[in-house]
Amino acid sequence: MYEVRFHGRGGQGAVMAAQALADAAFIEGNYAVAFPFFGAERRGAPVLAFARVDKGKIYEKTQVYEPDYVVVLDDKLPLMVDVTKGLKDTGMAIINTSLKPEEVELGRAVKTATVDATGVALEVLGTPITNSAILGAFAKATGVVSIESIKKGIMDIFGARIGERLAEKNARAAEVAYERTSVGICKGTLIYPEEKKWLPTAQEFPTGGALGLEVKTDAGLIGLGSFVENKTGSWRTFMPVADNSKCVNCKLCWFYCPEGAIEMLMNLPESEIPAGTGTDPKGNPKGIKIDYDYCKGCGICANECPTKAITMER
Amino acid sequence: MSSTKITIHDLPKENLFTGGHTACPGCGAAILVRNAMKVFGKNTVIYTPANCLLVFGGTYPNISWKVPYHHVAFENTAVCSAGIKRALKASGKDDALVVGFAGDGGTADIGMQALSGAAERNEDILYIMYDNEAYMNTGIQRSGSTPYGAWTTTTPAGKVIKGKERFKKDVPQIMIAHNVPYVATASIAYPTDLLTKLEKAKNMKGFRYLQVYSTCPTGWRVPPEKTVEVAKKAVETGMWTLYEYENGKMTINVKPKLDENGNLAVPVRDYLKMQGRFRHMTDAQIETLQKWVNEKWKRDLALEKALQ
Numbered sequence: 001m002y003e004v005r006f007h008g009r010g011g012q013g014a015v016m017a018a019q020a021l022a023d024a025a026f027i028e029g030n031y032a033v034a035f036p037f038f039g040a041e042r043r044g045a046p047v048l049a050f051a052r053v054d055k056g057k058i059y060e061k062t063q064v065y066e067p068d069y070v071v072v073l074d075d076k077l078p079l080m081v082d083v084t085k086g087l088k089d090t091g092m093a094i095i096n097t098s099l100k101p102e103e104v105e106l107g108r109a110v111k112t113a114t115v116d117a118t119g120v121a122l123e124v125l126g127t128p129i130t131n132s133a134i135l136g137a138f139a140k141a142t143g144v145v146s147i148e149s150i151k152k153g154i155m156d157i158f159g160a161r162i163g164e165r166l167a168e169k170n171a172r173a174a175e176v177a178y179e180r181t182s183v184g185i186c187k188g189t190l191i192y193p194e195e196k197k198w199l200p201t202a203q204e205f206p207t208g209g210a211l212g213l214e215v216k217t218d219a220g221l222i223g224l225g226s227f228v229e230n231k232t233g234s235w236r237t238f239m240p241v242a243d244n245s246k247c248v249n250c251k252l253c254w255f256y257c258p259e260g261a262i263e264m265l266m267n268l269p270e271s272e273i274p275a276g277t278g279t280d281p282k283g284n285p286k287g288i289k290i291d292y293d294y295c296k297g298c299g300i301c302a303n304e305c306p307t308k309a310i311t312m313e314r
Numbered sequence: 315m316s317s318t319k320i321t322i323h324d325l326p327k328e329n330l331f332t333g334g335h336t337a338c339p340g341c342g343a344a345i346l347v348r349n350a351m352k353v354f355g356k357n358t359v360i361y362t363p364a365n366c367l368l369v370f371g372g373t374y375p376n377i378s379w380k381v382p383y384h385h386v387a388f389e390n391t392a393v394c395s396a397g398i399k400r401a402l403k404a405s406g407k408d409d410a411l412v413v414g415f416a417g418d419g420g421t422a423d424i425g426m427q428a429l430s431g432a433a434e435r436n437e438d439i440l441y442i443m444y445d446n447e448a449y450m451n452t453g454i455q456r457s458g459s460t461p462y463g464a465w466t467t468t469t470p471a472g473k474v475i476k477g478k479e480r481f482k483k484d485v486p487q488i489m490i491a492h493n494v495p496y497v498a499t500a501s502i503a504y505p506t507d508l509l510t511k512l513e514k515a516k517n518m519k520g521f522r523y524l525q526v527y528s529t530c531p532t533g534w535r536v537p538p539e540k541t542v543e544v545a546k547k548a549v550e551t552g553m554w555t556l557y558e559y560e561n562g563k564m565t566i567n568v569k570p571k572l573d574e575n576g577n578l579a580v581p582v583r584d585y586l587k588m589q590g591r592f593r594h595m596t597d598a599q600i601e602t603l604q605k606w607v608n609e610k611w612k613r614d615l616a617l618e619k620a621l622q
């Protein structure tokens with residue numbers, strides 16, 4: 001049996017990739033299952049999907065904790081989560097990056113395959129969706145499934161969802177990625193902060209689970225208002241940049257930002273207002289400050305700004 | 315009718331629904347909730363049933379709300395909110411505002427009997443339906459509030475049947491039929507109208523119902539930056555009418571552009587083409603929907619005239 005863990009972001013199609021791999025393995029006469037991590041993850045947030053392949057029937061129903069292979073759809077993910085966690089010593093990481101395997105930094109030095117799946121996807125599909133290209137790299141690097149079967153798996157799974165014509169393009173993306181995959185050993189230089197969880201004893205647990213406002217614990221803040229410690233800025237692909245000289249203090253972006261990541265300069269203490277800031281007719285400092293710790297890069301601010309003072313940049 | 319307008323410029327700086335929440339990028343419901351909390355202030359207790367907001371607003375023990383909030387079951391919003399309010403009143407805290415925040419599935423469908431009961435008893439709560447026109451938290455299933463023609467996972471666009479075959483359920487009118495003190499529709503794309511209605515509803519006694527159009531870029535197949543643009547187009551085309559019903563009187567607050575014959579001037583097609591969920595619609599379907607919108611607009615106008 002071999003087990004695979006896919007790391008992606010909500011909306012990137014990690015689940016479809018796992019399904020297409022299972023389909024390909026099935027075509028080759030194996031038993032195979034594919035399933036997502038069931039959680040509250042939304043578009044943009046880090047997500048997991050899994051696949052299990054065996055010659056015989058598969059009875060395991062758990063998530064994959066000790067994968068033979070990890071597949072990473074987004075090159076920024078290893079900075080946030082230790083994708084090598086639980087990976088078998090004999091295992092391999094397959095990563096979407098423009099770097100060579102030897103240049104990649106992960107939590108452990110492991111056998112690593114790299115391919116610029118984003119580049120391939122842009123070239124072949126015209127969009128940066130990497131779930132098909134990365135499967136080509138998987139076939140090349142592991143040899144446990146043929147590229148022909150992967151292409152059939154893509155035709156089956158993608159075809160049913162997005163139609164035959166687009167599925168064919170995706171199969172082509174896998175083929176191109178197959179040719180461009182290289183294998184080596186990565187650097188094990190990334191250090192992740194220790195994960196801390198609030199685990200109260202039965203005596204410590206508050207009646208009814210009710211928590212107060214911003215309660216300090218060894219595991220950080222808990223309770224009302226404590227979600228501020230969840231820095232959603234890492235979800236971002238595009239980044240809003242403000243030209244405060246064009247701002248007219250209409251406050252529309254401040255209102256529309258779903259995250260509350262925009263603050264008006266006029267609401268900040270004087271010490272935080274950059275030198276050279278202009279003023280509006282009322283004498284208030286003109287402009288905004290964007291909190292990139294929370295900004296998810298939705299782009300509403302840039303779209304709604306009446307003076308086009310905000311632009312989205314890569 | 316009191317008419318003090320509340321604008322963006324009246325809002326305080328502090329967020330009582332903090333960043334760090336996990337709504338999808340561009341989520342309309344998150345825009346609504348964050349700003350509504352600025353209007354409500356700290357003396358507020360929140361109830362949310364199962365829905366996106368419950369999930370993105372916190373994963374125990376980490377929570378975005380900075381005021382007490384409760385969750386019981388999916389179908390219980392109105393009755394649990396009413397219970398909380400009665401308990402507060404009994405303990406001498408009648409000044410606290412109790413708000414039930416539910417999705418359209420939790421309101422138009424599964425929460426309807428509790429909602430109707432609480433409205434009929436004129437419970438002293440503010441009930442807000444954020445209308446994202448489907449069950450989004452469980453992956454886009456149709457609700458009574460899903461519009462005609464829309465694709466959802468339970469109204470797929472196939473060869474024979476293309477999207478939802480039924481029209482959107484008119485929940486605000488159902489609530490008006492309960493003759494409660496306040497019923498209003500609003501939209502995230504009309505801040506002054508929205509904030510004024512929130513402020514008014516906050517300060518009234520008895521049962522208040524607000525239904526706020528809240529774009530869901532994920533479920534509607536809309537690029538996240540278009541959230542507000544789509545919501546504006548809904549009002550311009552008449553797909554969503556902004557009105558309020560206060561102590562027996564109905565007022566349409568924003569009138570869409572009309573042509574010289576008094577018909578809606580902006581075709582629904584302009585609204586539909588912005589969204590992937592309508593992509594499969596045939597010309598005949600679009601015409602059916604346009605007719606429905608025209609009739610709905612005429613009915614809203616007639617109601618406004620009748621309820622003076």
Ligand SMILES: Cc1ncc(C[n+]2csc(CCOP(=O)(O)OP(=O)(O)O)c2C)c(N)n1
Binds near residue numbers: 364387446449457
């Ligand atoms: C009694 C019950 N049935 C089903 C569910 C599963 N469930 C959780 S959230 C949800 C969808 C909620 O949809 P809606 O009220 O429209 O809010 P949205 O998620 O769209 O914001 C469902 C069906 C549940 N929690 N309880």
Ligand code: SF4
Binds near residue numbers: 337531
């Ligand atoms: S699915 Fe829709 S309503 Fe739910 S969090 Fe995402 S954008 Fe918001």
